[in-house]
Amino acid sequence: MSSGVIATSAVAIDDVSVRFQSKRAETTAIERVSLDVAPGEFVSIVGPSGCGKSTLLKLVSGLLQPSSGSVTLLGEQVRGPRHDIGFVFQRAALLEWRSARRNILLQAEMRGMSSVEAGRRADELIEMTGLSGFENALPHELSGGMQQRVALCRALLHEPRVLLMDEPFGALDALTREQMNVELHRVWRETGTTVLLVTHSIAESVYLANRVIVLTRRPAVVKEVIDVDLPSERDYSATMARPEFAAVTAHIRELLGAATGHD
Ligand SMILES: Nc1ncnc2c1ncn2[C@@H]1O[C@H](COP(=O)(O)OP(=O)(O)O)[C@@H](O)[C@H]1O
Ligand SMILES: [Mg+2]
Numbered sequence: 001m002s003s004g005v006i007a008t009s010a011v012a013i014d015d016v017s018v019r020f021q022s023k024r025a026e027t028t029a030i031e032r033v034s035l036d037v038a039p040g041e042f043v044s045i046v047g048p049s050g051c052g053k054s055t056l057l058k059l060v061s062g063l064l065q066p067s068s069g070s071v072t073l074l075g076e077q078v079r080g081p082r083h084d085i086g087f088v089f090q091r092a093a094l095l096e097w098r099s100a101r102r103n104i105l106l107q108a109e110m111r112g113m114s115s116v117e118a119g120r121r122a123d124e125l126i127e128m129t130g131l132s133g134f135e136n137a138l139p140h141e142l143s144g145g146m147q148q149r150v151a152l153c154r155a156l157l158h159e160p161r162v163l164l165m166d167e168p169f170g171a172l173d174a175l176t177r178e179q180m181n182v183e184l185h186r187v188w189r190e191t192g193t194t195v196l197l198v199t200h201s202i203a204e205s206v207y208l209a210n211r212v213i214v215l216t217r218r219p220a221v222v223k224e225v226i227d228v229d230l231p232s233e234r235d236y237s238a239t240m241a242r243p244e245f246a247a248v249t250a251h252i253r254e255l256l257g258a259a260t261g262h263d
């Protein structure tokens with residue numbers, strides 16, 4: 001894309017390659033990937049296991065530096081860990097001895113946010129994600145879905161403009177996962193946060209996103225970028241029933257089949 005776009009992107013990945021060097025071998029995880037994500041956009045990333053999806057998110061968060069190319073987050077080149085993002089992983093990683101609310105507030109404590117402001121924001125997120133009534137429950141008293149809601153609230157507490165999610169619902173049962181998809185879609189619409197979601201679920205990738213990036217098997221290159229042309233108001237069942245939804249998911253499935261098969 002033209003350089004004029006980069007300044008207005010929330011995330012700009014420009015011709016990035018990542019090579020991992022071990023004693024015996026060099027692994028290329030990502031090969032010349034470019035991607036621009038607009039502010040407020042929801043982009044899903046799908047691709048075969050081990051192709052480099054997590055690596056891509058680590059680049060954006062600054063946990064990893066590219067071997068070549070550059071990553072720009074909110075107009076600033078990423079040169080080290082960035083604290084102005086939110087990150088949600090497959091495991092909620094909550095502190096067992098702290099209540100749901102105090103796990104959410106951990107984010108504020110680590111950042112030295114004002115406790116009044118953080119408390120107000122935590123209560124707002126608890127309400128938004130349907131955790132009301134469970135504020136004081138300990139993690140082991142919460143279902144897997146609720147634990148992931150707590151992790152989501154924690155990631156959103158400081159109102160990050162960019163939220164990175166790495167297979168956040170991969171450990172949940174199918175029904176809970178659908179509920180979480182609906183909640184995440186609503187939270188995204190209410191907060192206007194830019195989201196990059198890595199997922200193995202094709203349905204999830206399409207239901208949530210404005211665009212789906214399909215990666216090839218390792219080394220990951222962008223196989224196709226798919227615009228999701230669905231109404232922004234997405235009732236779950238109605239969306240699943242739409243012919244466009246079926247067409248897009250079938251197309252992605254085909255691309256992924258081709259990516260993992262012998263091509
Ligand atoms: N720190 C590392 N050192 C060496 N190889 C790595 C490292 N991190 C990831 N890899 C390799 O890079 C490839 C992509 O990994 P990853 O991004 O975790 O894949 P995905 O998330 O798509 O399953 C894999 O082959 C993995 O083994
Ligand atoms: Mg991964």
